[in-house]
Amino acid sequence: MPRSKPYHHGNLRECLLAAGVEMIAEAGPSGFNLREVARRAGVSHNAPYRHFRDKEELLAEVAAQGFRELNAAMLEDAATESTPLGKLKRAGYAYVAFALRRPEHFAAMFDAPALDTNPACNQAGAEAFATLVGFITLCQQEGQMPEGETEGKTLFAWSLVHGIAKLAVTNRLPFRSPDRILQFAISAIDSSIKSLRDAN
Amino acid sequence: MPRSKPYHHGNLRECLLAAGVEMIAEAGPSGFNLREVARRAGVSHNAPYRHFRDKEELLAEVAAQGFRELNAAMLEDAATESTPLGKLKRAGYAYVAFALRRPEHFAAMFDAPALDTNPACNQAGAEAFATLVGFITLCQQEGQMPEGETEGKTLFAWSLVHGIAKLAVTNRLPFRSPDRILQFAISAIDSSIKSLRDAN
DNA sequence: GAAATATGTTGACAATCGCAACATTGCGGC
DNA sequence: GCCGCAATGTTGCGATTGTCAACATATTTC
Numbered sequence: 001m002p003r004s005k006p007y008h009h010g011n012l013r014e015c016l017l018a019a020g021v022e023m024i025a026e027a028g029p030s031g032f033n034l035r036e037v038a039r040r041a042g043v044s045h046n047a048p049y050r051h052f053r054d055k056e057e058l059l060a061e062v063a064a065q066g067f068r069e070l071n072a073a074m075l076e077d078a079a080t081e082s083t084p085l086g087k088l089k090r091a092g093y094a095y096v097a098f099a100l101r102r103p104e105h106f107a108a109m110f111d112a113p114a115l116d117t118n119p120a121c122n123q124a125g126a127e128a129f130a131t132l133v134g135f136i137t138l139c140q141q142e143g144q145m146p147e148g149e150t151e152g153k154t155l156f157a158w159s160l161v162h163g164i165a166k167l168a169v170t171n172r173l174p175f176r177s178p179d180r181i182l183q184f185a186i187s188a189i190d191s192s193i194k195s196l197r198d199a200n
Numbered sequence: 201m202p203r204s205k206p207y208h209h210g211n212l213r214e215c216l217l218a219a220g221v222e223m224i225a226e227a228g229p230s231g232f233n234l235r236e237v238a239r240r241a242g243v244s245h246n247a248p249y250r251h252f253r254d255k256e257e258l259l260a261e262v263a264a265q266g267f268r269e270l271n272a273a274m275l276e277d278a279a280t281e282s283t284p285l286g287k288l289k290r291a292g293y294a295y296v297a298f299a300l301r302r303p304e305h306f307a308a309m310f311d312a313p314a315l316d317t318n319p320a321c322n323q324a325g326a327e328a329f330a331t332l333v334g335f336i337t338l339c340q341q342e343g344q345m346p347e348g349e350t351e352g353k354t355l356f357a358w359s360l361v362h363g364i365a366k367l368a369v370t371n372r373l374p375f376r377s378p379d380r381i382l383q384f385a386i387s388a389i390d391s392s393i394k395s396l397r398d399a400n
Numbered sequence: 401g402a403a404a405t406a407t408g409t410t411g412a413c414a415a416t417c418g419c420a421a422c423a424t425t426g427c428g429g430c
Numbered sequence: 431g432c433c434g435c436a437a438t439g440t441t442g443c444g445a446t447t448g449t450c451a452a453c454a455t456a457t458t459t460c
Contacts, residue, residue, distance in 0.1 A: 009407080009408080012407080012408085028313055030312075030313055033446085033447065033448085034447080034448065034449090035446080035447065035448080036447095043408070043409090044408065044409050044410075045409090045410095045447090045448090046408075046409070046410080046449080046450090047407080047408050047409075049408095049449075049450090050406080050407055050408070051407090054448075054449075055447095055448065055449090107311065107313075110366065110370055110372075111307065111311045111370075112230075113228055113230055113307075115370070116370065116371040116372070125372070151374070152384070152387070155367075155373060155374075155384065155388075156388045156391060156392075158363070158367065159360055159363035159364040159367055159388060160359055160360050160363055160392075161363070162363040162366060162367055163358070163359035163360055163361070163362040163363025163364070163366065164359040164363070166310065166362060166363065166366055167355075167358065167359055167362055170310055170311075170315070170316065171316040172310075172316070172325070173355060174351070174355075184352070184355065187352070188355075188356045188359060191356060191392075191395045191396070192356075192360075192391075192392065192395060194395050194398070195391045195392060195394050195395030195398075196391070198394070198395075198398070209438080209439080212438085212439085233415085233416065233417085234416080234417070234418090235415080235416065235417085243439070243440090244439065244440050244441075245416090245417090245440090245441095246418080246419090246439075246440065246441080247438080247439050247440075249418075249419090250437080250438055250439070251438095254417080254418075255416095255417070255418090
């Protein structure tokens with residue numbers, strides 16, 4: 001049995017991450033603090049420094065975890081559709097739905113400054129992006145979208161859903177319920193996909 | 201001369217706001233702190249509390265100032281075009297350009313939690329939104345866009361440019377220079393406007 | 401079994417937010 | 431012209447937090 005359990009606590013690193021995810025969900029990026037995370041994990045306020053360089057690094061790992069969940073949600077939702085275009089739409093829907101479901105976590109994934117310098121976070125983010133690229137490539141291969149400019153098309157789609165998600169999460173959209181927001185998201189995604197199909 | 205100058209400092213409130221704007225530009229929302237703002241204004245660390253309830257309120261006013269600048273930039277840029285569609289495109293361009301020019305200020309305007317509860321900030325934000333609504337209405341009146349759904353169309357356009365701006369500012373777009381980003385923004389805006397013109 | 405290393409703890413310091421108490425300045429009523 | 435009062439600014443304080451340094455303890459390695 002190679003390295004089954006670390007030293008004292010058991011596996012403090014994972015516990016801290018879990019506590020961090022929990023705390024982000026409750027307090028958001030501004031209320032997030034190392035000492036409380038340590039408290040929740042039942043260790044002293046300095047124990048986290050054995051596993052993370054500083055608060056920022058722990059937060060970045062929490063964000064990375066968010067990207068993985070987002071990616072999983074997109075893949076799962078897309079799997080319920082059979083056509084490439086259907087999958088793409090569903091992935092966009094899942095993106096917005098994730099933001100609505102975990103607003104604080106979503107904020108932690110994108111708002112933190114210099115977050116793009118963390119390897120784990122970048123990796124996880126790139127995988128989520130790759131999922132979108134994959135769906136668009138699929139659309140192109142099956143003739144449901146013009147060839148070429150795959151990256152540009154993906155960035156266009158991503159920008160739209162990201163904008164919707166961000167505005168929704170910061171309460172900038174004039175809809176009262178999450179359902180109305182998702183409804184708007186669907187119609188916006190539909191419109192944008194039309195423009196992706198027609199133009200180049 | 202009615203109330204030309206307040207009491208001791210002169211007009212501390214305005215000074216604090218200016219210092220706040222300056223500080224946001226340099227340190228961003230996370231590095232922003234009341235005491236440094238007070239220092240820059242040359243007053244004690246508690247003087248700001250006579251003009252703002254707390255740090256959050258000062259930040260909200262700084263954000264409101266940002267919305268006014270953003271709005272002015274959109275109006276100014278749009279004025280260089282004569283057609284309604286041209287104005288709309290230019291406004292979107294100005295939106296992204298503003299975010300690139302003042303990334304920290306842009307972040308302060310949208311990332312701060314519970315920022316939507318501040319009246320001044322809401323007011324300024326609503327005015328910027330109204331500018332967009334105005335351009336789209338104009339497009340509809342001049343027959344360059346189908347009638348109806350004005351708000352929905354505006355939200356669609358806003359979401360797109362906001363997404364581009366946010367992703368750009370957080371370094372998520374694979375472009376190296378601001379110029380390349382703006383170039384992408386223009387093509388994305390063009391695509392989206394096509395879909396607004398064609399579909400409903 | 402002992403040395404080295406990984407992990408966790410205690411204590412300290414500086415910075416920050418915001419409160420409370422105090423000082424000063426300008427205004428209105430007489 | 432003078433005095434009380436409210437507006438404005440200051441000093442001092444406690445609580446919280448991030449992070450460093452020194453110390454303690456458990457695990458692995460030889």
